Amino acid sequence: MTDTALAGASAPAAGPTVLGWFEPGTTDWHAARANGIGGSEIAAVMGISPYESRFSLWHRKQGLIAPVEESEVMYWGKVHEPAICARFAELHPELFVSMAPTYAAADRPWQIANPDRLIVPAPGADHPVEIVEAKTARDDHGWGKAGTDDIPVHYRAQALWYLDVLQVSRCHVAVLIAGSEYREYVIDYDEAEADLMVAAGAEFMRTVEANERPDIDGHAATFQTIKALPDGQDDIDIEVTAARRDRYFAALDAAKAADEEKRAAAGLLLDEIGTGRRAVHDRKPVATRTVRDGRTHSLQPARNRSTT
Known part of the structure; x- marks a missing residue:
């Protein structure tokens, strides 16, 4: 060798x-x-x-x-x-x-x-x-x-x-x-x-x-x-366990709450950015505001979201 x-x-x-x-x-x-x-x-x-x-x-x-x-x-x-x-x-x-x-x-x-x-x-x-x-x-x-x-x-x-x-x-x-x-x-x-x-x-x-x-x-x-595995659809009902039902419903509720919190947090950030382009903290990027026709189009988070 x-x-x-x-x-x-x-x-x-x-x-x-x-x-x-x-x-x-x-x-x-x-x-x-x-x-x-x-x-x-x-x-x-x-x-x-x-x-x-x-x-x-x-x-x-x-x-x-x-x-x-x-x-x-x-x-x-x-x-x-x-x-x-x-x-x-x-x-x-x-x-x-x-x-x-x-x-x-x-x-x-x-x-x-x-x-x-x-x-x-x-x-x-x-x-x-x-x-x-x-x-x-x-x-x-x-x-x-x-x-x-x-x-x-x-x-x-x-x-x-x-x-x-x-x-x-x-x-x-x-x-x-x-x-x-x-x-x-x-x-x-x-x-x-x-x-x-x-x-x-x-x-x-x-x-x-x-x-x-x-x-x-x-x-x-x-x-x-x-999603890709089943082929076709049978017009039947499938009984599932209470545990799987409850986990699914709890996940939906948690996702809804997370979406609401995300919108609130993004709204506060956009409000503070105003007409600016970026939100930064300690000179590190937090999010970027994109604009179309003079209006805010989206708020893109920084890829590196370290808080340290």
Whole structure:
């Protein structure tokens, strides 16, 4: 192993298996990941994905709902990926950056990695020493100081998942923020974190094989999955328990109260802003007032709502 390969890690001794070269989002790409867990999916298994829940992912793996449809965010991320990777290569002429296939861990065929780029020891080499991930973001919420490892937690999980599969120690994360600000971050392999994810992934795959459905949670993807599962409608009544009835009614009452409090709080803030553009506290943004035809259109909260 090279100096930059993992030392003493729990990853398999043999190198990863190359599954093939697939364009992300294509039928072949989905097929290669169908019976495993990819880097963008392990966050759902861990309960830290903003896009997918453990419940929704389980149903996708069972073939009960369709693969995730490409959103505008996903589309533009795919479009910008080559340019972001090209910028990384331009800024690091000392590194040899190459395209990457789709991999599976040597003794865990369900652990899938599809890194954006590889860093190889020499031109033409096919074994990576580090990897590169390209990301886009609307703003810098969740992104810390450039050069650190302070990135959104679901992207960190993806990077560590790939490092564990490829048995390399470093992932460079290059991000384009708001279409014009380029930053780089560095994620180094953490054996303890990787072991936790591998164990969680193995347990998730066991539940898929055993047909053990995860519990319903409050994630938006879970609710969308539940809505998508029934096909048609029977003109019948279904008796439910008192506990589920009471929980549903209590949630409706709580949501109504929360909506009323939100409107009151927003009204007080807008009243204080007046004709201004932003509300700030201690020079940190609280909310932004948008205007159409001279009138207030909306009040947009700051992405970072820390009170400290």
